[in-house]
Amino acid sequence: MKILHTSDWHVGKVLKGQSRVREHVDVLAQVVEIARAERPDLVIVAGDLYDTAAPTPDATKLVTRALSALRGTGAQVVAIGGNHDNGAALDALRPWADAAGVALRGSVRDTAADHIIDGETAGGERWRVVALPFLSQRYAVRAVEMYDLTAAEAVQTYADHLGRLMGRLAEDFDAPDRVHLITAHLTVVGARTGGGEREAHTVMGYAVPATIFPTSTHYVALGHLHRAQQVPGPCPVHYSGSPLAVDFGEEENVPSVSIVEVTAQTAARVRHVPVTAGTPLRTVRGTLEELGRIDDPDAWLRVYVRETPRAGLREEVQELLPRALEVRVDPEMLAAATTAPRTAQRAGRSPRDLFGDYLDSRGHADDDVRNLFNQLLEEVDG
Structure with a gap:
């Protein structure tokens, strides 16, 4: 079977006051086009569909249309909530999702069966997905326990809870004629952050070892970190990364989706298909004279200006570079000026x-x- 794995859309993202709606329309349209070209049996969206827990109506319309369009390619679609999403609000959309043929899981439920999704490809290949939305440490570890535990104990308790939960959900991953898949929104020990994620939920307090995933899993489709990568583990563990760099800390990332080909008897083969529809993010440095020679009309810019701070400097830079969203005096200059403060x-x-x-x-x-x-x-x- 073939799988298209994507995550961390962050629809509704505003970058330094600049709306990214038009970019998200183009990026998700390209993801749909990739799905039409690749003809996957299954599309997995591994969380953070939205950038905020209170998305606008336009953001909701864009996400639901994208999910419907992916389903319209003929693929089955499984989507889960991430830490930026409102899990309860996503669950409220489940009547629409069920009608549209989309398996949407916004938050962790009491019933294990609710997180197990079975399907079959047109060619008769059976598959099962364990779909685990983001589970916060405060929810997994009761507040009273957290107050009584040291930081290290809380980390270990969270990992233990996730391990037991995953073991319970994947306890039937022993069928020899079925592809076993897991999708989750979390941080795995050993993964590299994407450069721009908010650190509140990517610090080690929320990291779990890859050993929580059973060795019988054919592929683990993760969301949360925005850099496409494989993480060492007992089975294939991958982040697809975000299809759009959401802030300047991610400008070196290559936005993409992951295409996975796997059968019940063969190992997963993964390749990344670049998503190029988003506007590039660039950081540039220089004096006003040097900045005036920059010709990058298609990128959003973060500018570190090498000039003595003065009133009106930002405006001078933005007159030279209208697409400069962030203008700062170069930190290296400030560091030099304060090396020996008086x-x-x-x-x-x-x-x-x-x-x-x-x-x-x-x-x-x-x-x-x-x-x-x-x-x-x-x-x-x-």
Whole structure:
């Protein structure tokens, strides 16, 4: 059978005030086109369909249409909730999903059978998917336990709970004539972060060892980390990565989806198909003169400007580079300026003098800023 594995769409993402809706429309349209070209038997969407737990109606429309379009290619579709998703809200969409032929699992349920999805390809290959949405540490480890445990004990308890849960869900992974699959949204020990994920849910406190997955699993389709990669484990464990770089920390990632070919008797073969419809993210550095020579009209830019900080510098940069979403003074310059900061004696000195010392220590000798501070101080004192 053939599987298309994708995850971490983050529909609704806003980057430095810039909506990415148009990009998401194009990116998901390309994912659907890849599905039409590859003709997979099964599409797995491994969580974080949305960027926020309160998606807009437009974001919901885009996600549901994308899932319907993937189902329309003839593939079976399984989708789970991630840590950015509202699991209960996804579960509320299940009547629509069931009618559309999409197996949608938003949150962990009490009934194990609810997380086991069986199917069969057009060629008669049987498959089973264990679908495990994101399970937070606070939910898996009761609050009273977390207060009583050390940090290391809480980590181990979370991993133990996930291991027992996975063992229970995959206890029938011994049928010799069936492809056994797992999809989950979590961090596995040994994986490399994608560079831009929010660290709150990717730190080691939420990481579990790959040994929680049974050796009889043919393929584990993970979401959560945005870099496409294989993780060492007792069976094939893969992240598909995000099809769109969601922030500048991910600019080196190659957005893609994973295509998996596997049978009950043969090992999974995985290849990555690039998704090119999104706008590239670039970080550039230079003086105003150097920035003026940059010609990259199709990328969103993060600019580190090598100029002394002054009022209006951001506007000058954005006039040169209209697609600059983030403008900062180069951190290397600031570090050099503060290598040996001068400690100001506060006693008996005016706020104007102290603020002037601060500006000097930051390499920000700008009379306009000093004058503005003086005006504000006069209004406060007035």
